[in-house]
Amino acid sequence: MSQNSNHEAVFRVRDVLALSPGGQPLSARGWVRTKRDSKHLVFFELNDGSCLSNVQVVFENPAPDVAAELARAQTGASVMVRGTLEESPAKGQSVEIHGTGLTVVGQSPAELYPLQKKRHSFEYLREIAHLRPRTNTFGAIARVRNQLSFAIHRFFQERQFLYLHTPIITASDAEGAGEMFRVTTLAPDAPPRNEHGAVDFGKDFFGRPAYLTVSGQLNAEIYACALERVYTFGPTFRAENSNTTRHLAEFWMIEPEVAFCDIDCNMDLAEEFLKYLLLDLLHGCGEDMAFFDSRVQPGLLENLQLVIDRSFQRISYSEAVEALSSSGRSFEYPVSWGVDLQSEHEKFLTEEVYRGPVIVTDYPKEIKAFYMKLNDDGKTVRGMDVLVPRLGEIIGGSEREANLETLEQRITESGLNREDYWWYLDLRRFGSVPHSGFGLGFERLIQYATGMQNIRDVIPFPRAVKSADF
RNA sequence: UCCCCUGUAGCUCAGCUGGUAGAGCGGGUGGCUGUUAACCACCAAGUCGUUGGUUCGAGUCCAACCGGGGGAGCCA
Numbered sequence: 001m002s003q004n005s006n007h008e009a010v011f012r013v014r015d016v017l018a019l020s021p022g023g024q025p026l027s028a029r030g031w032v033r034t035k036r037d038s039k040h041l042v043f044f045e046l047n048d049g050s051c052l053s054n055v056q057v058v059f060e061n062p063a064p065d066v067a068a069e070l071a072r073a074q075t076g077a078s079v080m081v082r083g084t085l086e087e088s089p090a091k092g093q094s095v096e097i098h099g100t101g102l103t104v105v106g107q108s109p110a111e112l113y114p115l116q117k118k119r120h121s122f123e124y125l126r127e128i129a130h131l132r133p134r135t136n137t138f139g140a141i142a143r144v145r146n147q148l149s150f151a152i153h154r155f156f157q158e159r160q161f162l163y164l165h166t167p168i169i170t171a172s173d174a175e176g177a178g179e180m181f182r183v184t185t186l187a188p189d190a191p192p193r194n195e196h197g198a199v200d201f202g203k204d205f206f207g208r209p210a211y212l213t214v215s216g217q218l219n220a221e222i223y224a225c226a227l228e229r230v231y232t233f234g235p236t237f238r239a240e241n242s243n244t245t246r247h248l249a250e251f252w253m254i255e256p257e258v259a260f261c262d263i264d265c266n267m268d269l270a271e272e273f274l275k276y277l278l279l280d281l282l283h284g285c286g287e288d289m290a291f292f293d294s295r296v297q298p299g300l301l302e303n304l305q306l307v308i309d310r311s312f313q314r315i316s317y318s319e320a321v322e323a324l325s326s327s328g329r330s331f332e333y334p335v336s337w338g339v340d341l342q343s344e345h346e347k348f349l350t351e352e353v354y355r356g357p358v359i360v361t362d363y364p365k366e367i368k369a370f371y372m373k374l375n376d377d378g379k380t381v382r383g384m385d386v387l388v389p390r391l392g393e394i395i396g397g398s399e400r401e402a403n404l405e406t407l408e409q410r411i412t413e414s415g416l417n418r419e420d421y422w423w424y425l426d427l428r429r430f431g432s433v434p435h436s437g438f439g440l441g442f443e444r445l446i447q448y449a450t451g452m453q454n455i456r457d458v459i460p461f462p463r464a465v466k467s468a469d470f
Numbered sequence: 471u472c473c474c475c476u477g478u479a480g481c482u483c484a485g486c487u488g489g490u491a492g493a494g495c496g497g498g499u500g501g502c503u504g505u506u507a508a509c510c511a512c513c514a515a516g517u518c519g520u521u522g523g524u525u526c527g528a529g530u531c532c533a534a535c536c537g538g539g540g541g542a543g544c545c546a
Contacts, residue, residue, distance in 0.1 A: 023526070034506080034507090034508095036501050036504095036505050036506065036508055036509095037502095038501085038503060038505075038508090038509095039502060039503070039506085040502095040504070041502095041503050041504060042505095043504075043505050043508090045472095047504075049521080054506095056505085056506070057503085058504075059505080060504090061503085078510065088504090089504070090506080091502050091506085092505085092506050093479090110496090110497060110498090111495095111496095111497050112481085113480095113497095113499070114478085114480075116480075116481065116495080116496045116497085117495095117496075117505075117507080118482090118495055118496060119481090119482085119507085120481065121481080121482075123538065124481065124482090126538095127538095134481090155520070178545065179544095198494090215546090218484065220514070236546080237542090238545075238546085240544060240545075241471060241544090242543075242544060242545075243471090244472090244540095244541085244542085244543090244544090244545095245539095245540080245541090246545085246546080247544080247545070247546085250544090252546095253546060254546095276518070296494080312518075313535085318505090333542095337540070342542085342543090343541090343542075392545095393544075393546070395546080396546065397505090426495050439546060441546030442546085443543085443546080444521080444546055445546095453540095454539090466537095
């Protein structure tokens with residue numbers, strides 16, 4: 001609550017709706033969602049983004065000056081309303097504001113305003129991303145994003161993890177986690193050349209090629225190997241030419257990294273983390289989540305509650321392959337030990353075999369990154385993927401290779417240069433410890449939690465291939 | 471990058487085997503004393519994605535390009 005210039009109490013809509021009506025004078029402000037009027041009676045719905053619900057404002061036989069203002073208060077207009085809070089005599093809402101005064105702050109010509117008082121497709125709303133937060137769905141997503149962001153920090157802070165800021169710009173060009181965006185100040189039309197005619201990055205800003213980060217993991221390992229528990233939560237960039245409903249060029253990622261923690265400890269953390277976030281979301285954004293359940297993904301709440309209540313199924317890659325090949329199901333991509341699991345396989349495991357989240361571990365080393373700890377069998381590594389129904393992989397992580405010689409060999413096997421990783425190898429050279437971590441794509445978490453189909457609709461301003469508007 | 475679908479009024483779409491456009495919603499005007507996907511009446515609104523081709527004639531058939539969507543790969 002604050003005060004307006006007349007020293008009247010100004011409430012946000014969610015607070016208005018929580019008050020018990022008793023004719024008390026108050027003010028509110030926000031945007032007109034819809035208006036309905038008859039000769040002597042005008043209703044409009046006021047929304048200020050504080051919650052999904054609107055508050056209904058009623059004007060009965062308004063004075064001529066107020067009536068003139070009401071005429072200007074079309075869909076989308078910003079207004080300040082003064083009135084009293086009353087019990088509503090009609091169905092649909094328990095309280096309403098009986099308006100006594102109205103100021104249109106900013107008009108919104110109805111014949112031009114792109115948001116009509118009707119349902120719009122997400123594709124259309126994507127084209128007007130500057131206005132879509134004024135809709136129910138995108139307002140709800142903004143609140144869910146906020147709730148989850150804070151829950152992520154709270155989860156780790158309660159467990160004595162340190163929030164670590166890893167760099168956005170990196171000069172290590174061999175992280176191997178996908179195509180990278182180059183960062184440069186060289187002139188694109190006439191870059192300096194060396195004696196071989198190649199671009200001379202020695203003249204570039206950093207004196208060498210630089211890129212936007214694809215992961216903070218290697219940096220996080222540095223701090224985990226000193227402070228034990230750290231996490232990152234920041235933007236991540238991938239220049240992959242992938243056009244899907246679950247890829248972005250710029251997305252936010254959470255990456256905890258923990259020393260003295262093996263793969264089982266890592267799985268425990270991932271499972272506890274996801275359950276904590278979903279439970280917090282159901283409690284903190286109940287109204288928004290009910291909206292997603294009824295309008296976006298029927299059965300969502302029941303589905304999430306099951307995830308919270310039940311243990312995640314934990315199977316090895318070998319067991320997964322066995323389950324798939326003995327299922328009698330024919331897949332587009334045949335299953336055999338050694339090949340990576342495809343989307344159809346992940347879907348089958350989570351949606352039909354186990355009907356819930358599944359953590360798959362111990363993958364063949366050939367299909368996983370060099371830094372994952374090699375098992376005693378010499379063939380598999382301690383990677384883990386958390387798979388969920390509807391979405392597939394939501395978390396990817398591993399216990400990291402802590403043995404110096406083994407890691408050096410894995411780097412070489414992967415076709416990388418040991419010299420590039422001298423500092424990473426130093427962590428194993430001096431006071432090495434078993435340590436683990438994982439990466440959670442924030443937008444994928446939101447997709448999973450809300451049931452939204454397209455990842456471009458769970459981030460305010462999506463950046464993807466051929467798409468960087470707003 | 472590959473495969474499939476799609477582009478007609480502000481939005482969502484219909485338009486059969488080629489004969490030069492239609493609905494619902496939205497918008498405007500008027501009516502209505504409790505509406506809430508308001509209701510009733512009337513009105514306005516389209517170089518049918520772009521370019522080229524076939525044809526007497528193309529929204530409709532063909533080609534290329536551009537945009538959008540879905541799936542796959544890659545991954546978070």
